[in-house]
Amino acid sequence: MAKASQRYGKLLTWCAENFKVLMPPEPELPEDPAERFEFAFTKELEADIREDMEDNSTIAKAIYFGFETLKGQTIDKVTVDGITAEIKPKSKKMRVGSDSRSSVQKTEELSRLVLQ
Numbered sequence: 001m002a003k004a005s006q007r008y009g010k011l012l013t014w015c016a017e018n019f020k021v022l023m024p025p026e027p028e029l030p031e032d033p034a035e036r037f038e039f040a041f042t043k044e045l046e047a048d049i050r051e052d053m054e055d056n057s058t059i060a061k062a063i064y065f066g067f068e069t070l071k072g073q074t075i076d077k078v079t080v081d082g083i084t085a086e087i088k089p090k091s092k093k094m095r096v097g098s099d100s101r102s103s104v105q106k107t108e109e110l111s112r113l114v115l116q
């Protein structure tokens with residue numbers, strides 16, 4: 001067993017010396033939490049989100065996260081006490097998938113309702 005360990009050790013050393021993975025250097029994170037937040041926020045703003053805009057699940061999670069930050073806040077004389085993750089239709093006649101509007105139209109309508 002000891003001989004096998006030595007062989008594996010030599011093999012790993014040889015691999016480390018002969019195969020180099022070139023990765024871009026990681027920027028150093030600031031010590032200050034506010035600067036660290038700003039760094040992360042700026043990095044996310046630079047990201048390409050076009051693909052995420054087609055993913056309803058990602059959009060729903062982003063909207064939910066935004067609403068979560070409003071808990072306990074008062075906006076236009078309305079205090080947000082809590083957020084409901086699951087919304088059920090009031091009418092039993094409404095069926096899932098029966099709506100002919102696109103997901104973009106539904107998201108835009110939801111945004112208009114929320115921002116009113």
